[in-house]
Amino acid sequence: MALKLIGTPKSSCTLKVLLTLAEKGISDYRFIDIDLMKGEQKLPGYLAKQPFGVVPILEDGDISLYESRAICRYLAKKYENLGTALIPDLSDLKTMGHFEQWASVEMANFDALARPLQWEVIFKPLAGEPKNEQLIHSLVDTLAQKLDVYDKAILAEQKYMAGNTFSIVDIFYMPLMSYLFRMGFGDMITDRPNVKAWWESEKPTAPPQQQSTSA
């Protein structure tokens, strides 16, 4: 049975899964493209699969999964022999510890700032709500400090976000990094030489052809 992915390419979390599928060269899946602005993710059928009412959701036979990073890990392991190897050998204790460190760094130091920034700058205006300029300023300032650490202490020492090998952790950063450019904050990336080198070194493969089905 083919995979079924419920989400939308407008969602940075869905994009992580699409990029993982692309790196694995998998195109044999059904994509249910739902309209977040119409609140389709809150329909009872989707809430039964994802009670917090967000996307993406993956269905693989009798397995139903949510949370984009969990879905990416699942796909990376299920298809470990296909396409790009996206997770190191986690049976090695030291490798596992460091991989999990870098995976947590993404959520704690990047997503925790870039996601509310995206909310303020992109989604609140779309919903007709006023932006909180003070919060935007604070988020940008803190994110800039974190990116300094990435530039001077992390990406100065290793090529990728989880060591010297490309992995799903790099994919986890990509959609919101891309949004920084769309929000007019691209210089936060391009002004930092090691962050810039990381960003420019990695072009994910094009999303594969998929059978898109509107929900």
Place this chain on the structure above:
Amino acid sequence: MALKLIGTPKSSCTLKVLLTLAEKGISDYRFIDIDLMKGEQKLPGYLAKQPFGVVPILEDGDISLYESRAICRYLAKKYENLGTALIPDLSDLKTMGHFEQWASVEMANFDALARPLQWEVIFKPLAGEPKNEQLIHSLVDTLAQKLDVYDKAILAEQKYMAGNTFSIVDIFYMPLMSYLFRMGFGDMITDRPNVKAWWESEKPTAPPQQQSTSA
């Protein structure tokens, strides 16, 4: 060589590691208790180990690790045959996918709200900064909505935060859940029967005796 843990029991992230060690029955470690209010975590020696300047940090021989959840995973795996089993068999694809889903749910739906709430209510006053009452109201409101989902759709179906077995994911919640009581928001837990049952069912073992060394 014994483990070395750098942190402070006042830090909810350090507490996660202390609780993991306690569940494993491990007391043979050296605890470097540093003073966050004096900014000791920003001293060059610690910044070399944790470039974002936060705690905890674990050292185990030649392995140096940061990010509390990564450290807990490392300890749970290293000592998988000791004390409480804290991680399921992640070599099983379906088990791994669901475990990672529940681990991500903690960061996305609980930590992402309870941590900035702790910052506003506890740490800003300690630093002499004014609380942002509007932000507090918004965080409490959103956290209450998320806890409704935990109550009605998650903990109504499973006993623990990552399924029907106690795991490190339960430990991940405990320190900030405990802070909700200290902040005067304990009724967010006790007013929700399934969240209350989960909270009251789980008493972590007492932290073990350890050799505490001030830095």
